[in-house]
Structures are given as structure tokens and as C-alpha cells.
Amino acid sequence: MTIEQGGQQVPGIAVIGCGRISRSHLAAVATQPELATLVAAVDSDMSLATQAKQRYGAQHALDDVDAALARSDVEAVILCLPNHLHASVAIKAARAGKHVLVEKPMADTADQAHAMADAAREAGVVLAVAQCRRHFRAIRYLADHASDFGKLISAQVSLGVYWPDAQAPWWRDADKASGLVVALNGPHVLDFVQMVMQDDPLRVHAEAVRRNAFWAGEDEAMMLLAYPQGRIASVHLSFNQQPVENRKVLVYERGTAVVDNDTHLTFNGETLVAQGDDERRHYLDEAVEFQRQFREFALAIAGKPNRSVSAAEGIRLMRTLDAVHRAFRSGQSVETGDATQSMEPLDAVP
């Protein structure tokens, strides 16, 4: 049900899961009253739900997901739950008629992602994936202007952070975190690669190791991906890297684009997009890209053109993540399509 606010009908939102990432989502809703009303902050830990309600002016604090989904004034939910709950709660929410914005990773597996998309389609609701890094200016610029640079030849992407301990208790449980670094940070980098390649990989090679024994899953991973038309990508993910590194190098026919920290874009050394003053907030601290992301979700709910990451794109990313997991767990390369195409030299491609 929409809610009247300032003479306008806006959707009522419940943010489900009031842990680390929720603050950026809660702030995104609370600071944009022209787009939505924050109806409920929901967490099985009532003290977190209550804190979120007070800080962001939600109308209700709830400790039960079903109670939130039963409310007619909740039209959409933002799922900020541990990874292993994304699929089941998204499906339940869609069946209750709620639009869903689900944090990355969309699910644990591509099969789960398909089931989520089926539930959303059957219910006629929006299902979008919160790939927040798509909403930085530099990343949007690349998405919109890639054809200016000529054909893409290769992508090298690194996301190395330093987490000497779990930032949430479920990170130490491989079933709840769907592994570790590949499920937690893989969606950020592989979604970027998917965006620039505008294609799915034909073949995936991957190695992943657990360097720190206290993790249950992998904390260091490297992968190589082959794409149609002879294009290739390398991806490095680390939980052990200091100082941290977040860099994307894209080799195009006309030169090289480099994106640092998702916010600063150069092409052949010339700055095309500099980090905005509003883009300096940490992603856990009410970051601006989450405001932009929420605006796109609100547009999607209203049936208007939008830049939300769709369920279809989310499924494609989950297929790639499944292939990466299969590759490093089996020690074998995974063929995901017609690999013969990837061997064609670039100049032989029409």
C-alpha cells in the first residue's frame, strides 16, 4: 500500500536486518521522504530494531519478519540479512506482495536466484539486487560512455581489504557466508566485470585459499575469466591486503581506463571523473551511493525507467559465482558456454 506524504503517494518500506550495512539503506530511505516512508526497522535482535527506529525515524520497530510482511503499509522491503537468508526471505516477501531490494550476494546459488525471480514474477513485484558500487559517478560514467573507448580487450580487477577478524559473527560459518571472500566481495567485482563485458564468461579458472585458520571459508582468491570475442578478465580478492587496494584497469582499443576506489576514473592518464565530495563517506556510514541506489529502486517500483540491477542480471552474476566456486573447489576449469569463440583473435571478430 502506498502512503500519502506531502500530497504524494509514496511506498512504505521495511528494512529487514539492522546490522552493519543497514545504516546506509535506512539513511537512504529516511533522507528521501519524497520517494518513500520508512515504516519499519526489523531485526530479530529487538535492541537493534529499536535503535534503527529511533535514529532514522521509522514508524515501528519489529523483531519478526513475518509481522513486517503482514503489514499492508509495507509495500517494499530492503533485505540486509546474512547471505544464507536472502533467498528464503525474498521469496516469502514476494509471495506477500512486497517489492524486494536484496543485498548482495543475491543468493547462495543461481538456482536460488532463479526461484527468487520466479516468485517475484508470479507476484508481479520488483526484485532488484543492491550492487551499490554501480551507483558511483565514475562507474555510471563507464557504463554510459564505454563505446567512446573502442572495444574492450581485457579487465584486471583487484579488491584487497584487510579483515583480521570477522566483522559479523556469521562470517565464520561457511554455510551462512556461502564460503567467504568470493561470496562477500566477489559480487562487487564480478558484477563490475559483467557490466563492462556485457556478456557472460565462457570459461572460468579459479584458485582460492584460506590463509587464516580461524575462517571457515576462503580469504584469498584469484580468478581468470574468458569472454566471447577473445576478451579476458582477471580478478583478485583478498581479506589479507594492507594497505587496501580497490583498482580496476580496463584495456580498450583506444587506451586504458583506470578506476580507483570506484570513484576516480582516468582514461590514458586524463581524469574523466574525480571523486565527488559527497562520495567520501564509508559504505557502512550512510553512503551517498545507497541514496542513488534507493532512488532507482523507487523508480522501478513506480514502473519508470531505472538503473536498478535487475533479477535477470543478478541471476547471470550468480551463475558466474557458481562457476567460480565450482572451479576452485574442484581444481578444474569450468566451461560455461561455447569456449571455442573465446579463442578467436580480436581482429578476427566482426
Ligand SMILES: NC(=O)c1ccc[n+]([C@@H]2O[C@H](COP(=O)([O-])OP(=O)(O)OC[C@H]3O[C@@H](n4cnc5c(N)ncnc54)[C@H](O)[C@@H]3O)[C@@H](O)[C@H]2O)c1
Ligand atoms: N553493499 C555492501 O557494500 C555491503 C557491505 C556489507 C554487507 N553487505 C551485505 O549485507 C548483508 C548483511 O550484512 P551485514 O554486514 O549488515 O551483517 P550483520 O550481521 O551486521 O547484519 C545482519 C542483521 O540481520 C539480523 N538477522 C539475522 N537473522 C535474522 C532474522 N531471521 N530475522 C531478522 N533479523 C535477522 C541480525 O540480527 C543482524 O543485525 C549481507 O548479505 C552482506 O553481504 C553488503
